[in-house]
Amino acid sequence: MIPLQRPPLQPRLAAELARATERIRTDGPNTAGGRAAWRRAVRPKAQLRLMLRQMAPGLERCMYCGDNLGTDIDHFEPIAQAPLRTFDWQNHLLACAHCNSNRKRDRFPRDPATGDGLLVDPCREDPADHLRLYLDSGAYDPLTVRGAATIEVFGLNERPELVRGRRMMFAVVKALLLTWRAAATSAEAAEYAAALREIHHADVLRTVLALRRRRPLALAVLGPDVLDALDRLAGADPGLSA
Structure with missing residues (x-):
């Protein structure tokens, strides 16, 4: 939620x-x-x-x-x-x-x-x-x-499809962040940012964004490359900052 x-x-x-x-x-x-x-x-x-x-x-x-x-x-x-x-x-x-x-x-x-x-x-x-x-x-x-x-x-924890879906969406969010960072054009980057805004399980993205306020934990959970991409995206797109 x-x-x-x-x-x-x-x-x-x-x-x-x-x-x-x-x-x-x-x-x-x-x-x-x-x-x-x-x-x-x-x-x-x-x-x-x-x-x-x-x-x-x-x-x-x-x-x-x-x-x-x-x-x-x-x-x-x-x-x-x-x-x-x-x-x-x-x-x-x-x-x-x-x-x-x-x-x-x-x-x-x-x-x-x-x-x-x-x-x-x-x-x-x-x-x-x-x-x-x-x-x-x-x-x-x-x-x-x-x-x-x-x-x-x-049944947020009882329904296996929800728990598995949130876990898989975490992998998708990390992949999209890295792909956004590597985008060759601004149009391509905008497409990946739009995909992040419209993913299922928006709570996963919001949790990832909130990690920026807890730097040691964010580094441990996301890794340096994803955290760097997250910082850059939050700076470039205020709509994707927690």
């Missing part, structure tokens, strides 16, 4: 979502009513999906696993638990079918003492504050209770 920026809604869409919420409130908010209203909302859902696709990592990847194509609008706090948030833009994330329908479903673990949700919202906080990615293994280590809940709900 990586932090994401949520753009503001257009006034017309915001007003339409507010009216839909008010109808749910008037009818008496419940799970069935919220789900029925969501099914009927064809036009606003299409607009929301477009906005989520534009803010998703890489090539419209799932905002949770970062691997699969984001196909579903997920209600971060499920309709079953918060029907009045059915049309809340701050409650919408783009998810793959596996994360949304197979893993999360209506799960939303809460702190037993406060009732606050425990899942990490990448639009409200930096997932790196709760999850540490180990590049050599491709596995996540929880730094907080919320990180542990997020790993468990989305």
Whole structure:
């Protein structure tokens, strides 16, 4: 997971979502009513999906696993638990079918003492504050209770394809950095930089970029050639600096 920026809604869409919420409130908010209203909302859902696709990592990847194509609008706090948030833009994330329908479903673990949700919202906080990615293994280590809940709900370490994919993507990132450094033309270099921005598992690239702040560790993990390429790229392309 990586932090994401949520753009503001257009006034017309915001007003339409507010009216839909008010109808749910008037009818008496419940799970069935919220789900029925969501099914009927064809036009606003299409607009929301477009906005989520534009803010998703890489090539419209799932905002949770970062691997699969984001196909579903997920209600971060499920309709079953918060029907009045059915049309809340701050409650919408783009998810793959596996994360949304197979893993999360209506799960939303809460702190037993406060009732606050425990899942990490990448639009409200930096997932790196709760999850540490180990590049050599491709596995996540929880730094907080919320990180542990997020790993468990989305199966970030249980799904072998995710762990292996992150490990392999680390090799791809290193290769792209070296290839970028060796590019013969600026156009060729731009192509490799663009490939870095759009890779699957954007969390791998972000972890590599963050290593620049920890020089001894970066040298040990990346090696001198890759670290040199990373420094040069960060200097040449501010969009690829952590």
